[in-house]
Amino acid sequence: MGLVLRRLPAMLATLLIVSFLTFLLTSLLPGDPAIQILGADNANDPDSVEVVREELRLDDPLLVRYGAWLGDVARGDLGRSFRTDQQVADAILERLPVTLEVGGLAVLIALLVAIPLGTLSAFRAGGRADRVVTGASFGLLALPPFMVAILLILVFAVTLGWLPATGWVRFTADPIDNLRHAILPALSLAVGEMAVYTRLLRADMITTLQQDSITMARAKGIPTSRILFRHALRPSSFSLMTVVGLQVATIIGGAVIIETLFALPGVGRLLVDSILQRDLIMVQGCALVIAIAFVVINFIVDLLYTVLDPRIRYGSAATT
């Protein structure tokens, strides 16, 4: 647990800076933030401007305001939308499960495809299978999620009619129907990730397979599949894990677009809708939650190293 304590300050510092940047969004607006937040329609009414100034403490100095805002955020109060009169935290919590399900499913699909393909590709490096996998994954890198989404909708929803093109059903309402609605969005996000993971695992696996321990295992007559998945996969998966964490940023970015294309009620869609309606308090809340999620996920990924790599757990140099 020493590692958690050592890494914690760095993470908290990052969170603090990220929260400050998000806070600045409403403060750096040109002109009077209150008028910007109210929008042109209501800005003529001095009373409502006064209410907004009051609620956002706009008459206080910047740092005092930041402190008060941070205190509210720590208590789970992200403010109230001046457009929908909804509590920002409630609105986000209501939509978070959708984004988490689609994003989680996407990572799962990508890993389930990438691990066997990357391993096969590394094992037969230079062979025909490797060339096909490497070439295909290079091509997929040039295919952004929104393009995959359109192609998937075209094939599975419009032409074949197997899956719904838009909409969402809650898991608690109907698990099967929920999955039918989640699969195309998840696949759209997964395709690009698949390519990234496969290429990375292949590269690391090729290095691992050159090591003496693998030669030794082969000499002992251990079956190939056991060598690949029990001996070689674990030491080859460190950078894969890090990248899965870092790619969360890409997935979140993708989710914003995918949720809009598939009309899913997720956090990404909430962010886009709020931007289009210039609901700035809601934008701020969404940006903060997304950034915190990203920092925390990467912190957890860092800690997972200790599970995978005993060298770090026991504090010796992990330079190799």
Next chain:
Amino acid sequence: MAALQPLDDAADRVLGLGVDDEPSLDVIPAPAGSGPRARRRWRFRRAGGKKGVAFWLAVAWLATVAFCAVFATRLPLPDPNRPNVIDRFAGFSAEHPLGADSLGRDQLSRVVHAARVSLVVSVSAVTIGLVVGGIIGTAVGYVRGRTERVVMAIVDVIAAFPALVLLLAVLAFVGRSLTVISVLIGALSIPIYTRVSRANTLSIAQRDFVHAAHTLGAKQSRILFREILPNVVPAVAAFALVAMGLVIVIEGSLAILGLSVEPPDPTWGGMIAASKPHLEEAAHLALVPAGAMFFTVLSLNFVGDTLRRGLDVRDSNL
């Protein structure tokens, strides 16, 4: 802090930043004679040139796109924004080689004009990122010390923020135009270029010819500008090509959300978004702009990747 090491490593690797970031087949002793390296060389030689046919095809495609973007208004094409009720959803024909969209606007003309937005955004955003990030990265990579630690810490924090979310949030607050979008994407990409150029500077600064220059008593400025910079610039420029593809995708994503340039001016992403309700009757409305964008990004990735590899090889022979 040992645990940080693999993280930095992998972060560099996924972004294609490290100097030998890909433990590619080239650096591994090929097993028993007919190794992959030998085979690859043979393939290249048979392809008739150092770079291979695919490389020149990609270059040709990029040249075509650039030409279309620059001379879009001079080409003999109909007005991309002129609607025509009769031709709604027209298929491929002599009059509309790539069909017409839901308002009867000529698809070929729109795809060609849309290349302009992609070109302007990608070139200007990449230039901003490359120049600012390149200077910062090379400088801190050469000077090192506390300056480097502070700058890189800042870079790490900014890079830790999901870029698209930051971009969307800022766009919501400052409004959108081609200039704002280009400048914002460029500014947000500065940290990445800082990392790439720093990584390259660090490794170049360790090379024998730099040590030799030191030993011969060359001035710091001479070493920086005559020895290090000429070796850093090509590698970072190759990365910039890949980054250009990324910028095109980001602009496309913004267009899908309706946050890119104002309609009716065409962009590839905007055309894809507009085609979605009509997928059933006119799938080509989605496939044509998607294809244009896909081949452009693919070509940029391919050319950038090939050049980067070429640079690595040249470096290792020095």
